[in-house]
Amino acid sequence: MSVSPAISQGSAGQPAPRKRRRLSRKLAPWLFLAPGMFMFLIYVLIPIGRSVWISFYQWDGLSPAHWIGLENYAELLDDDAFYTSLKNNVIWLVLYMLAIPLGLFIALFLNQTVRGIRIYKSLFFFPFVISQVVVGLIFSWFYAPGFGLFYKITEWFGGQGVAVLADENLVTYGIIAAGLWPQIAYCMILYLTGLNSVAPDQIEAARLDGAKGIKMLWYVVLPQLRPATFIALVVTIIGALRSFDLVSIMTSGGPYGSSRVLSYYMYEQALSEYGYRMGYGAAIAVVLFAIMMIFISGFIWKMWRDERGL
Amino acid sequence: MKLLKTAAVAALLAGLALPALAQQRTLTLNTDASDPAPKAAFDQLIKGFEAENPDVKVVVNIFDHEGYKTAIRNFLTADSPDLANWYAGNRMAPFVKSGQFLDVSDVWEENGLKDSLAPALSSMTIDGKQWGVPYTYYQWGIYYNKDVYKKVGVEVPKTWDEFISNCKKFKAAGIDCLTTGTKALWPAAGIFDYLDLRTNGYDFHMKLTNGEIPWTDDRVRKVFAEWAKVVPYTTPNTAAIDWQDAVSNIVQGKAANYVMGNFAVATFKDGGMTDDSLGFMDFPEITPGIPRAEEAPTDTIHIPAGAKNVADAKKFLAYIARADVQTKMNQELGQLPINVNSTVGDDPYLQAGFKILSTADGGIAQFFDRDAPAAMAKAGMEGFQEFMAKPERLDAILDRLEKTRQRVYKN
Known part of the structure; x- marks a missing residue:
């Protein structure tokens, strides 16, 4: 009895292998995708959903959460600190883009065969290797009132030193300058690798046609660097939007909150010593997520188009 | 980083909990005494307590001072120690109101702490009850x-x-x-x-x-x-x-x-x-x-609501409230004892601080970020x-x- 099902399966299963093959062909991709999808679900989708959910509550992380609907968002609309953060995020986004042309410029400059060029290249790449925390510390000493180099220089020129990190109008630009330092190096490396794959025959042909300087760069070299530009754009936008470490190290959002960005404001409200307004922090996170989503969907749309060869 | 630290602490806790002997009762204390002076003061305090209570073994988990402020919210709800240190005034209000700290008014009653710890009575009281015992402050x-x-x-x-x-x-x-x-x-x-x-x-x-x-x-x-x-x-x-x-x-x-x-x-x-x-x-x-x-910001010790060994924890609170214990501990800390019968070291700044605090007839505030x-x-x-x-x-x-x-x- 116990044997018969096996036999019957074998005998009646003349078409079964094909069916099974078809089934397994359908199933296999899902099986291979399953671990990744599982991780994505646990570490990305569910937390996003939870964050949105928490943003409708008033919750200090200890006491029971209390449903308040859209009140957190209503408060955001009336919160000066939120607008300051939003404005700073926009400034970050715009000025961080400078890293791309500057990185390209340095890459073009370094893309030559001179004795010891590798050393120069690695020196230019050096800031990207340093941790953001160290970059932040170096720049806060650079700006420090009293003993900072920058302060001393401005004191020498203008009589009175400029304490960048204590000035509400300058502080964000001061931090962005610190952030640009490693970001330019990053873009430079991307362009250097891109320049390696520029086709020499096209350059040659362009030269025969009399293209030179800017024209050569704009019409011949840059189009070939498009993949590098795309990646540089993506990492720079994401880098600008998630700027947190430099703000935290250099100013803690100060002076009086004027250098906050959304991610730092979210941290302050939800997780810092004086925070623990989980709902409000989550609401800020949702707004930041929505802004990021604009860019992310743009990128996905472009990649999808490229893949389909449009 | 923080996750790693929490994991390390959890591993440490598990490791420390195992060797506890059956007949010896354990008392776990979580503290942010990570700087040299506070660490020495706590070491000495615990040695003194264990000498007087040979059947109790005190297990100490030391946290980094800044990290503690976040960690306490996690361990109070997840894996509660028997004792934890914190701050007086409004700083303890969130934990009191969410029921994370135990009411220890009985310890205050039985040991006459309302007299001996009078300078800190108001800052330890919420809703007419006391929620911990203060052991040090500074001017x-x-x-x-x-x-x-x-x-x-x-x-x-x-x-x-x-x-x-x-x-x-x-x-x-x-x-x-x-x-x-x-x-x-x-x-x-x-x-x-x-x-x-x-x-x-x-x-x-x-x-x-x-x-x-x-x-x-x-x-x-x-x-x-x-x-x-x-x-x-x-x-x-x-x-x-x-x-x-x-x-x-x-x-x-x-x-x-x-x-x-x-x-x-x-x-x-x-x-x-x-x-x-x-x-x-x-x-x-x-x-x-x-x-x-x-x-004068005050540092305190509390019994979390999830404490397993409440009886010994209360004994510990009574011990740390004592005049001689606070004298010794604060000499090590370089700060001022709360107990009015304690004596102050001969440091000129502490002496000056003791003088102005003990004669402050207006009252003693904690600090803006602890009062508000x-x-x-x-x-x-x-x-x-x-x-x-x-x-x-x-x-x-x-x-x-x-x-x-x-x-x-x-x-």
């Missing part, structure tokens, strides 16, 4: 450079007017009258607290931090008016200066006065100052006749920082603080 006041005073030829001021007129002389000599570093926000709150305590008194200050008085009140404006008098004589750009960097202004004689807590004495001395050059004075009088109040709830404290301290940089924006600052007050104290 705030003005630390000054005696050499600078001598050089400029001014006397240590008794009143705020004298202080301001001294400032003019310091300015003429190219010295900042008052220095501070408000990068971490809280040093500005020390100045505000004292100005308010001296202008309006303890009761008003407590009502203000409790949200019972609008920030746009005229009496609050009076405090800022007093503050405005000293702003021109204060080190510029304080918002970009760490409090330790401001210490070097005093050490180098670039500034004369610094409103600080007694813990800064160690930093002053590291910079090369001695008892001969570093002076301490009580914050000068502003409104004559109001009872003198002082500021977190959200109010944060907004307030940012406002103070902004006021020091842009005193002309006072109206906008006060309106903003009032808006925050109406939101924070609503529930």
Whole structure:
């Protein structure tokens, strides 16, 4: 009895292998995708959903959460600190883009065969290797009132030193300058690798046609660097939007909150010593997520188009 | 990083819990005593307790001082120790109100702590019950450079007017009258607290931090008016200066006065100052006749609601409240004992602090960020920082603080 099902399966299963093959062909991709999808679900989708959910509550992380609907968002609309953060995020986004042309410029400059060029290249790449925390510390000493180099220089020129990190109008630009330092190096490396794959025959042909300087760069070299530009754009936008470490190290959002960005404001409200307004922090996170989503969907749309060869 | 640390602590906890012997009861204590002096003080405290209670083994988990503030919220709800240290005043209110701390009024009753720990009774009481036992505090006041005073030829001021007129002389000599570093926000709150305590008194200050008085009140404006008098004589750009960097202004004689807590004495001395050059004075009088109040942040020990060994934990609280224990512990800490029968070490700053605290008939405040709830404290301290940089924006600052007050104290 116990044997018969096996036999019957074998005998009646003349078409079964094909069916099974078809089934397994359908199933296999899902099986291979399953671990990744599982991780994505646990570490990305569910937390996003939870964050949105928490943003409708008033919750200090200890006491029971209390449903308040859209009140957190209503408060955001009336919160000066939120607008300051939003404005700073926009400034970050715009000025961080400078890293791309500057990185390209340095890459073009370094893309030559001179004795010891590798050393120069690695020196230019050096800031990207340093941790953001160290970059932040170096720049806060650079700006420090009293003993900072920058302060001393401005004191020498203008009589009175400029304490960048204590000035509400300058502080964000001061931090962005610190952030640009490693970001330019990053873009430079991307362009250097891109320049390696520029086709020499096209350059040659362009030269025969009399293209030179800017024209050569704009019409011949840059189009070939498009993949590098795309990646540089993506990492720079994401880098600008998630700027947190430099703000935290250099100013803690100060002076009086004027250098906050959304991610730092979210941290302050939800997780810092004086925070623990989980709902409000989550609401800020949702707004930041929505802004990021604009860019992310743009990128996905472009990649999808490229893949389909449009 | 934080996750790793939590995991490491969890592993440590599991590792430590296993070897506990069956007949010996264990008592776990979580503390932020990570600096050398507090660590030595806790070591010595626990040795003393174990000597008196040989059947109890105290297991200590030491956390990094800053990380502790986050960690406590996790371990209170997840894996509760039997004892945890924290701070008095409104800082413990969130844990009391969410039922994370045990009511220990019985320990206070049985050991007569209401008398012996009287200076801290009000800051340990919420809803008429006591929620922990205080073991140390330290005074705030003005630390000054005696050499600078001598050089400029001014006397240590008794009143705020004298202080301001001294400032003019310091300015003429190219010295900042008052220095501070408000990068971490809280040093500005020390100045505000004292100005308010001296202008309006303890009761008003407590009502203000409790949200019972609008920030746009005229009496609050009076405090800022007093503050405005000293702003021109204060080190510029304080918002970009760490409090330790401001210490070097005093050490180098670039500034004369610094409103600080007694813990800064160690930093002053590291910079090369001695008892001969570093002076301490009580914050000068502003409104004559109001009872003198002082500021002294208090550190405390609590029993979490999830404690497994409550009986021994209460024994521990009774032990740490004792006069002789607090004397010994605070000698190690370099701070002041709360117990009125304790004695103070012969350090001149501690002696001075003990004198002003034990004679403060107005009351003893904790500190702005411990008396006011977190959200109010944060907004307030940012406002103070902004006021020091842009005193002309006072109206906008006060309106903003009032808006925050109406939101924070609503529930």
